[in-house]
Amino acid sequence: MEYTLKEMMAITAAREIKNEDIVFCGTGISMLAAMAAKNINAPESVIFFETGAIDSKLEEIPLAVGDPRVMYHTSANGGLLDSFATMQNAITGQHVVGILGAAQVDKFGNLNSTVIGDYESPKIRFSGSGGGCDVASFVPRSIIFMQHEKRKFVKKLDYLTSPGYLDGPDGRKNAGLIPGGPELVITNMGVMRFDDTTKQMYLAAFYPGITPEQILDKMEFSVDTSRAEEATPPTAEELTLLREKCDHQRLILS
Amino acid sequence: MNLKQDKVMDLTTAINTYVKDRCHLSLGGFTINRNPMAAVYEIIRQRVKNIHLYAHSNGQGVDELIGGGCVSHLEIAYGGSGKFASTCIRFRKAVEENLLQVEDYTNYQMTLRFLAGAMGVPFLPCRSSMGTDIVNKWGFSQEMRKTSKKLPDDKLTIMDNPFSGWLDTEKVVLVPAIQPDVTIVHVQKADKRGNCRIQGLTFADAEQAKAAKHLIVTCEELYDNDELKTDSDQNQIPFIHVDAVVHVPHGAYPTACYHHYDYDPNYLKAYAKKAKDDTLHGEYLKEMIHGCQTQQDLIAKTGPEQMAAIAADPQTGYARNLDRK
Numbered sequence: 001m002e003y004t005l006k007e008m009m010a011i012t013a014a015r016e017i018k019n020e021d022i023v024f025c026g027t028g029i030s031m032l033a034a035m036a037a038k039n040i041n042a043p044e045s046v047i048f049f050e051t052g053a054i055d056s057k058l059e060e061i062p063l064a065v066g067d068p069r070v071m072y073h074t075s076a077n078g079g080l081l082d083s084f085a086t087m088q089n090a091i092t093g094q095h096v097v098g099i100l101g102a103a104q105v106d107k108f109g110n111l112n113s114t115v116i117g118d119y120e121s122p123k124i125r126f127s128g129s130g131g132g133c134d135v136a137s138f139v140p141r142s143i144i145f146m147q148h149e150k151r152k153f154v155k156k157l158d159y160l161t162s163p164g165y166l167d168g169p170d171g172r173k174n175a176g177l178i179p180g181g182p183e184l185v186i187t188n189m190g191v192m193r194f195d196d197t198t199k200q201m202y203l204a205a206f207y208p209g210i211t212p213e214q215i216l217d218k219m220e221f222s223v224d225t226s227r228a229e230e231a232t233p234p235t236a237e238e239l240t241l242l243r244e245k246c247d248h249q250r251l252i253l254s
Numbered sequence: 255m256n257l258k259q260d261k262v263m264d265l266t267t268a269i270n271t272y273v274k275d276r277c278h279l280s281l282g283g284f285t286i287n288r289n290p291m292a293a294v295y296e297i298i299r300q301r302v303k304n305i306h307l308y309a310h311s312n313g314q315g316v317d318e319l320i321g322g323g324c325v326s327h328l329e330i331a332y333g334g335s336g337k338f339a340s341t342c343i344r345f346r347k348a349v350e351e352n353l354l355q356v357e358d359y360t361n362y363q364m365t366l367r368f369l370a371g372a373m374g375v376p377f378l379p380c381r382s383s384m385g386t387d388i389v390n391k392w393g394f395s396q397e398m399r400k401t402s403k404k405l406p407d408d409k410l411t412i413m414d415n416p417f418s419g420w421l422d423t424e425k426v427v428l429v430p431a432i433q434p435d436v437t438i439v440h441v442q443k444a445d446k447r448g449n450c451r452i453q454g455l456t457f458a459d460a461e462q463a464k465a466a467k468h469l470i471v472t473c474e475e476l477y478d479n480d481e482l483k484t485d486s487d488q489n490q491i492p493f494i495h496v497d498a499v500v501h502v503p504h505g506a507y508p509t510a511c512y513h514h515y516d517y518d519p520n521y522l523k524a525y526a527k528k529a530k531d532d533t534l535h536g537e538y539l540k541e542m543i544h545g546c547q548t549q550q551d552l553i554a555k556t557g558p559e560q561m562a563a564i565a566a567d568p569q570t571g572y573a574r575n576l577d578r579k
Contacts, residue, residue, distance in 0.1 A: 027334075027336050027337065027340070028337065028340075050361060051284055051455050051457060052455045052456065052457065053455055059570065059574075060572075060574070060575075062336075063286070063336045063337040063338070063519075063578060064285040064286050064287075064313075064334075064335070064336025064337065065284075065285065065336075066283075066284035066285035066286055066287035066311070066313070066336070066455075066457070066510075067286065067287065067336065067510070067517075067572075068287060068454065068510045068512045068516060068517075068566070068571055068572040069570075069572055070455070071454040071455055071512050071571060071572075072570045072571055072572065073570075077454050077455045077456075078455070078456070079365075079455060079456040079457050079458055079459070079460070079461075080310060080361055080362065080365040080457055080458045081365055081366075081369065081458070081461070084361070084362035084365065084380075084382075088362075088380065088381055088382070090421075090422070110386075114358060114387070119387070119391045119393070120393075121352055122349060122350060123350070124346075124350065125341065125345070125346045125349040125350055125356075126341050126346075127332050127333050127334035127340060127341045127342070128330060128331055128332050128333060128358050129331055129332065129358065129359070129360045129361070129388060130311050130331055130332030130334070130360070130361050131311075131331075131332075131360065131361040131362065132360075133360045133382060133383050133386055133388055134360045134361060134362040134363075134380075134382045134383075137381060137382040137383060137384070137386075138381065138382065159387045159391065160385075160386045160387045160390075161386060161387065161388070162386065163383075163384075163385050163386050166385045171385065172385070174385075175384040175385030175425075176381075176384045176385075176412070176423075176424045176425030176426075177381070177384050177385060178381060249578070249579075250579075251337070251578055251579065254579075
C-alpha cells in the first residue's frame with residue numbers, strides 16, 4: 001500500500017507507545033501519533049494534554065492542545081497545574097511518554113524551539129517552550145519529531161529550550177534534573193536513537209529508498225551509522241486505521 | 255476587594271477603568287480557546303499603550319494585542335495559535351523587529367507564578383528547566399528589573415533542596431510570584447456580583463484571576479445573584495476577586511468557548527494571512543477592530559451563516575464536522 005512520509009512518521013512513533021503509557025502530546029503530527037497508537041497497537045494507552053484534559057475521546061482531531069475537542073468525554077477537565085503535576089510527580093510521571101518537536105536538535109537530544117540567532121535580538125523567533133521544557137525535564141521517555149535538514153541538526157543550539165541529555169551521560173544528574181531524556185528522533189528520512197553509554201545520537205533506521213549517506217548529508221554533525229537498518233514500512237492495516245480512525249477529515253495528513 | 259452586589263458594567267467602562275497605559279496585565283484562555291477577545295479588541299480600540307503582559311500560552315489574544323500596538327513587555331511561555339499559526343505572527347514580527355522586550359519561561363513556571371501570586375508567597379519551586387537557557391538567558395536585565403517596583407530583581411533562581419534529598423530531589427528552580435494589576439477572563443456563566451462558572455478546561459484562569467489586584471470578567475450568560483449558588487461546586491472564581499462583570503455573548507470569538515461555540519477557522523486563517531503583511535494588517539485593524547464599536551459589530555461582519563456553523567453541538571461542546579481545512 002502506498003504511504004506518505006507523514007504516515008510513516010506517525011506510525012513509527014505509534015509503535016513506540018505501549019499499553020499503560022500516558023502519552024503527552026502537542027499539536028499536529030504528535031497528536032496524530034498518539035491517536036494512532038491508541039487506535040492501532042496500544043488501546044490501553046492514555047492520551048493527555050498539558051491544558052489539563054486526560055483520556056479525551058477525540059472523535060475529531062484537535063488542531064491545538066487548547067482545542068475544545070480535547071475537552072469532550074475526558075476523565076477530568078482540569079488545568080495546567082494538574083497536567084504538569086501529573087508529570088512532575090514520580091507516581092504518574094514515570095509512566096509518561098512525551099512527544100515533542102523543535103526547530104533545532106543537537107547530538108544529545110537537546111531542543112531549541114525559541115530563537116534562531118541571539119536571544120536578545122533574534123533572526124527568527126519561534127513559539128517558545130510552552131510545556132515542552134517541563135515535559136522534557138520531568139518524564140523518563142520522549143519521542144522527538146524533526147525534519148531532516150542541516151540547519152535543524154546542529155552542532156550547537158542557538159537556544160537550549162528543552163533538555164535532552166544536556167552535555168552527556170551525567171548532564172541531567174549534574175544539573176539536578178529528574179533522570180530521563182529522549183528515546184528517539186523520528187524524521188522524514190529515518191530514526192535516530194541515543195547510545196546507552198555515551199547518550200549520543202546514532203542512526204537506528206532509514207526509510208526504504210533512503211541511504212545513511214543521504215541522511216548524514218542533512219546533518220551538521222556526524223553520527224554512528226553502523227547499527228542502522230531499513231525501517232519497516234506501515235502495514236495496510238496500520239494505514240487504514242490511521243486514515244479512517246485518526247484523521248478521517250485529513251486535517252494533518254493532507 | 256469589591257463586595258458590591260452588582261458589578262455589571264459595559265465593556266468600554268470596564269477597560270477604561272482598569273486597563274491603563276503601562277499596567278501589568280494577564281489574559282485568561284489558551285491558544286485558540288476562551289481568550290477574552292472582546293476585551294482585547296476594546297483595549298486596542300482605546301489605544302492603551304506600553305502594557306506589560308503576562309501569558310502562559312494565550313495565542314490569539316496575545317498576538318492581536320501586540321499587533322494592536324498595545325504591548326511593550328511580555329513574559330511568556332508560548333506564542334502560538336495551533337495549526338493556524340505555529341508561531342503567533344505579530345508576536346514574531348514584533349520580537350524580530352525589536353519592538354517588544356520578551357522574557358521566556360515554561361508553561362508550568364508561568365502557572366506556578368500566578369499561583370504564587372494568588373497564594374501571597376514570593377515564589378514557588380519546580381523541577382523544570384535546570385541546565386537550559388530558560389535559566390541562563392534573561393530577556394530583562396537585572397538593571398532594568400531594579401528600576402521597576404513591579405518586577406523582582408531576578409528572573410528565577412536555583413536552590414539546593416533544603417529538605418536534603420527528600421523526594422529524591424537535589425535542586426529546585428524557584429520562580430517569582432506575579433500579581434498583575436489586572437486580569438481579564440472570559441467565562442461561560444457569571445452572576446452580577448461576579449461568581450464565575452467555567453465549563454471545560456480551566457487552563458490557569460482561576461490562578462490568574464486570584465493573583466490580580468483587579469479582575470474583569472466577561473461572560474456568555476449573565477445570571478441573577480442567587481442562581482449560580484446552586485451547584486456551586488461547579489464555580490471556580492467567587493465574587494470576592496471580581497471588580498467588573500461584563501455581559502458579552504461571543505466574547506471569546508474568534509477563539510472557542512466550550513459548549514457555546516467553536517473557534518472560527520475562517521477568521522483565524524484570514525487573520526493569519528493579513529497578520530503576515532503590514533499593509534493588510536493595518537487594514538484589518540482599521541476595518542475589523544477600529545471599524546467596530548462592539549463585539550456584536552464584529553459578529554455581524556462574520557454573519558449569521560458562519561456563526562451557525564461554529565455553534566457548539568450540545569453533546570460534545572464543539573461544532574461537529576466543522577470545515578476546518
